Amino acid sequence: MRIAVLIHLLGVIVWVGGMFFAHVCLRPVAAEQLPPPQRLPLLAAVLGRFFGVVTVAVVAILVTGFWRFGELAGSPIPWHWHAMAGIGTLMAAIYAAILLRFHPRLKAAVAAKDWPAGGAAMNVIRMLVLINLNLGVLTVVVALLGE
DSSP: HHHHHHHHHHHHHHHHHHHHHHIIIIIIHHHHSSSSSHHHHHHHHHHHHHHHHHHHHHHHHHHHHHHHHHHHTSSSOOHHHHHHHHHHHHHHHHHIIIIIHHHHHHHHHHTTTTTHHHHHHHHHOOEEEEEEHHHHHHHHHHHHHOO
């Protein structure tokens, strides 16, 4: 059980910490200092690598989270576990939309050197990452308040 919690927490650290870095540190620097022909390929490449790591983290979070639910089968499940599961499932759905719909649009626009389309895709990704970042922080707060 402790290993499942460790894997779960490491996945959360990677996902939420990575979103914080991308949104608060990387994006403002790349967005403010580089023109689209340089900025968008950089962001597409960084996000591609990040999404590969996050996919592993999300799978680990979901598997270990629902594994913990299974351990309590037949027992009352704490309210904050339900809240974390609901928020986490929503976050995973948002992540899936980014990964499967908007990141491919960004990559295609970069490949075609269509900077307006790439900027539009990046704006949607940025907005969805910000939503997930806030949901991730909320989940950590719920986890701590529930203990």
